[in-house]
Amino acid sequence: LDDVGKPKAEVAAKRVMERVSGVNITPHFSRIEDKPLDFYSDFSIIVLGLDSIEARSYINAVACGFLEYDDDDNPREETVKPMVDGGTEGFKGHARIIVPGTTPCFECTIWLFPPQVKFPLCTLAETPRTAAHCIEYAHLIKWSEVHSGKSFDPDSPEDMQWVYSEAVKRAELFGIPGVTYSLTQGVVKNIIPAIASTNAIISAACALETLKIVSGCSKTLLNYLTYNGVEGLHTKVTEFVRDKECLVCGPGILIQVDKSVTLKKFIDQLEDHASCS
Incomplete structure (x- = not known):
């Protein structure tokens, strides 16, 4: 748990050098x-x-x-x-x-x-059918309406939490189950576990x-x-x-x-x- 939030490159370099003697790794976080x-x-x-x-x-x-x-x-x-x-x-x-x-x-x-799979904006705005539709609605449509002039940062926990919260509201409105924070990350950042x-x-x-x-x-x-x-x-x-x-x-x-x-x-x-x- 001590490594949560730290750059992967730095943590990986440290762990490898601890386990393998004689190895010298210079991590770069950029x-x-x-x-x-x-x-x-x-x-x-x-x-x-x-x-x-x-x-x-x-x-x-x-x-x-x-x-x-x-x-x-x-x-x-x-x-x-x-x-x-x-x-x-x-x-x-x-x-x-x-x-x-x-x-x-x-x-x-x-x-x-x-x-990459793209969803029609009309489907997102009018007739969402899946949890992914609700997430993309919050990401692509709702964000620009509320945060005019501010770009969404997929690496920002605050921005991701906002999209997740809005997606949950959207899903509840249409009776669609399955919206989770991890799914929100996966849809927005195209992350596969x-x-x-x-x-x-x-x-x-x-x-x-x-x-x-x-x-x-x-x-x-x-x-x-x-x-x-x-x-x-x-x-x-x-x-x-x-x-x-x-x-x-x-x-x-x-x-x-x-x-x-x-x-x-x-x-x-x-x-x-x-x-x-």
């Missing part, structure tokens, strides 16, 4: 976007345990941004920053290897992630693949592992293929431009390259 690129360039491998598509896309773009190609469009090995990505959702999870320029990057397989066993399996897979990359002791995963523990235990490895036209990890086109060139000449130069390709 937004990943706030770190300069030099911070990421210092790492030889990046392990991701992020909670959103946006965060993964950002780190993927950063890592691929360090990638350079030679004249034959082959990745320069010294510029490659491998990534190991793990994620869980209830009893399901995945672990994947991303080697920029060799395996598919995150953007190459962005189609794996379905769009974490299962300890799933987290353990996926984190172990990520740790193993990281060890393989660092030590070269064995071949790495090719290249996407999925786990499903809903009914028993099922794992599968799928070898996805790179999108050679990917704007994030592809070689692109290198254009040399004089700093004194006018905007029109620069646009003409871009058009010339496009017509040649």
Whole structure:
């Protein structure tokens, strides 16, 4: 209970160093976007345990941004920053290897992630049928009516409590059961309860693949592992293929431009390259 309210990064670092002798961990409690690129360039491998598509896309773009190609469009090995990505959702999870320029990057397989479920505003306002409808009504409609000009902060306990209270009132008005504080957090922040066993399996897979990359002791995963523990235990490895036209990890086109060139000449130069390709 002493750790409740403390940053996860700091608590996790402390606990690991207490349990494993000789390990030195420096925790950072901040937004990943706030770190300069030099911070990421210092790492030889990046392990991701992020909670959103946006965060993964950002780190993927950063890592691929360090990638350079030679004249034959082959990745320069010294510029490659491998990534190991793990994620869980209830009893399901995945672990994947991303080697920029060799395996598919995150953007190459962005189609794996379905769009987030959205509720029609008319349903929320007029005919709510579920607890989630009541919560989204309080979050998307009622909040802006009462707190004009103030943005809702999903990380604020006070803001979340307000939405929960309003959702309860809405649910009582329409006779809808099931509104709880934890469900409110889940709907507003798209949180799915974490299962300890799933987290353990996926984190172990990520740790193993990281060890393989660092030590070269064995071949790495090719290249996407999925786990499903809903009914028993099922794992599968799928070898996805790179999108050679990917704007994030592809070689692109290198254009040399004089700093004194006018905007029109620069646009003409871009058009010339496009017509040649």
